[in-house]
Amino acid sequence: MHPAPSVIVFTTLSGLGFGLLIWLGLGLPAVTGWVAFAFFVIAYGLAVGGLMASTFHLGRPQRAIKAFSQWRSSWLSREGICAVAALLVMGLYAAALVFLDMRIPVLGWLGALLSLGTVFTTSMIYAQLSTVPRWKTPLTPALLVSISLAGGALLAGQASAALILLPVAGVIQVLWWVRGDGAFAASGTDMASATGLGGIGSVRAFEAPHTGTNYLLRELVHQVGRKHALKLRAIALGLGFILPVLMLLVPFTHAMALFAVISHVAGIAASRWLFFAEAEHVVGLYYGKR
Amino acid sequence: MTTLPKQTTRKLGLVIDLDTCVGCHACVVSCKGWNTENYGAPLSDQDPYGADPSGTFLNRVHSYEVQPLATSSMPHPAAQLVHFPKSCLHCEDAPCVTVCPTGASYKRVEDGIVLVNETDCIGCGLCAWACPYGARELDAAEGVMKKCTLCVDRIYNDNLPEVDRVPACVRTCPAGARHFGDFADPDSNVSKLTAERGGMDLMPEQGTRPVNQYLPPRPKDQLDQPKPVGEIDILAPFLAPVMDEPKGFLGWLDKALERI
Numbered sequence: 001m002h003p004a005p006s007v008i009v010f011t012t013l014s015g016l017g018f019g020l021l022i023w024l025g026l027g028l029p030a031v032t033g034w035v036a037f038a039f040f041v042i043a044y045g046l047a048v049g050g051l052m053a054s055t056f057h058l059g060r061p062q063r064a065i066k067a068f069s070q071w072r073s074s075w076l077s078r079e080g081i082c083a084v085a086a087l088l089v090m091g092l093y094a095a096a097l098v099f100l101d102m103r104i105p106v107l108g109w110l111g112a113l114l115s116l117g118t119v120f121t122t123s124m125i126y127a128q129l130s131t132v133p134r135w136k137t138p139l140t141p142a143l144l145v146s147i148s149l150a151g152g153a154l155l156a157g158q159a160s161a162a163l164i165l166l167p168v169a170g171v172i173q174v175l176w177w178v179r180g181d182g183a184f185a186a187s188g189t190d191m192a193s194a195t196g197l198g199g200i201g202s203v204r205a206f207e208a209p210h211t212g213t214n215y216l217l218r219e220l221v222h223q224v225g226r227k228h229a230l231k232l233r234a235i236a237l238g239l240g241f242i243l244p245v246l247m248l249l250v251p252f253t254h255a256m257a258l259f260a261v262i263s264h265v266a267g268i269a270a271s272r273w274l275f276f277a278e279a280e281h282v283v284g285l286y287y288g289k290r
Numbered sequence: 291m292t293t294l295p296k297q298t299t300r301k302l303g304l305v306i307d308l309d310t311c312v313g314c315h316a317c318v319v320s321c322k323g324w325n326t327e328n329y330g331a332p333l334s335d336q337d338p339y340g341a342d343p344s345g346t347f348l349n350r351v352h353s354y355e356v357q358p359l360a361t362s363s364m365p366h367p368a369a370q371l372v373h374f375p376k377s378c379l380h381c382e383d384a385p386c387v388t389v390c391p392t393g394a395s396y397k398r399v400e401d402g403i404v405l406v407n408e409t410d411c412i413g414c415g416l417c418a419w420a421c422p423y424g425a426r427e428l429d430a431a432e433g434v435m436k437k438c439t440l441c442v443d444r445i446y447n448d449n450l451p452e453v454d455r456v457p458a459c460v461r462t463c464p465a466g467a468r469h470f471g472d473f474a475d476p477d478s479n480v481s482k483l484t485a486e487r488g489g490m491d492l493m494p495e496q497g498t499r500p501v502n503q504y505l506p507p508r509p510k511d512q513l514d515q516p517k518p519v520g521e522i523d524i525l526a527p528f529l530a531p532v533m534d535e536p537k538g539f540l541g542w543l544d545k546a547l548e549r550i
Binding site: 129 | 494
């Protein structure tokens, strides 16, 4: 799959933003006034910034409002609804905290639930696709939700929670990679089933339908990004999970916390790049490619 | 709603005969020709006369080489070249429809055709991700998803002569490798062809239940079979005299005329 920068930025930042909103909704930390204002500005900046970035990959962004209509069948539609609902509910909750110094727990819990729902529905957009065997697993929602919770805990200054959640997310990340490497072969889709010609003999793509490239090859059979995959995995694991944990273990300073967050975001961005670049779509088989 | 209909009244689709397709790409050209100036947005090309041309097509023809396994009786089996036209299969369980967030993609209850309402499409591309066959292409100029309509603007078009009320690819195929009909009717041409020739689904394990069926290529000639013992002149029967010498009166006349 083509690792479109807009989608990588969206899933990385909005995952982190909604993760922070979950913790703020639970009252961890229990902030009010200007401190709460600062926390919510960061959370909304990440979440809304990510959502805005995601509209850049639309062919017709001016009709994006229509995407809220098909919640009964479409995970993408459900994600849009969850995101807007979470931002509205958390907006009310934040306004009460900032301007009235008043915490309305019900609103906070509801907002946290909707924020969690946003991350989950985002992950299901990928996990539902049989055409990308690497994504088609319950480990995909587990991965994205655990990263969001861990990153949110890190941003919310919940050091003890982050010290548990970061290693958990790191382990799920490794499991997701290991399973993913054998997923395409295990899916049972190959050139024989794609062409139906396997009964005659081994099938080889002899001639492509076109001399140039096309939308399918650009979008779904993007092979360039897989170079350095192993190095990027090491970077993702080191910066995303291991380094932030080490930084949390040394005595707390604000500078160290900032470095931990920056390191985490850089690591997750690398992980998200691989999430797309390493994903192999079955349509590549028709072109004799993976 | 982008939920799929439980069942459709008719199941219109194509039978593609891999045995007779010669790989001429006429269906590709006629498809683009018809669909670029009829239903929906035109099928644009980018840099068509430059160094890196690309464009939107609803139907493309792949070519595959199939190499049978060597056996002791056939140590060097000949590879077979199979031309493979591919367009939307109008699946019964179309994953492209259910993922659509706007309701632009839908499967028609009356005939099972999968269509895109281009005024609702936001060009998110998720339906192209969900399709295992590469049947959907986002038009780079228009920003909306394009796909085979089964020439919905031809097959019901009373302004066309009846012979033309089939998809453009079927109408143009010089080899008769493409057939159009209703799979819900067991007596239709496509149902009979599928039953007689062993029509198959592409990627059945993906669970899409495609309507379009592919007919497998029939076994090719046996030139690579072991040679028969002794020499047989296969041309001799055809070179034997086809007319006997005339007899009787005609024989006498023939000889008499010869002597003069």
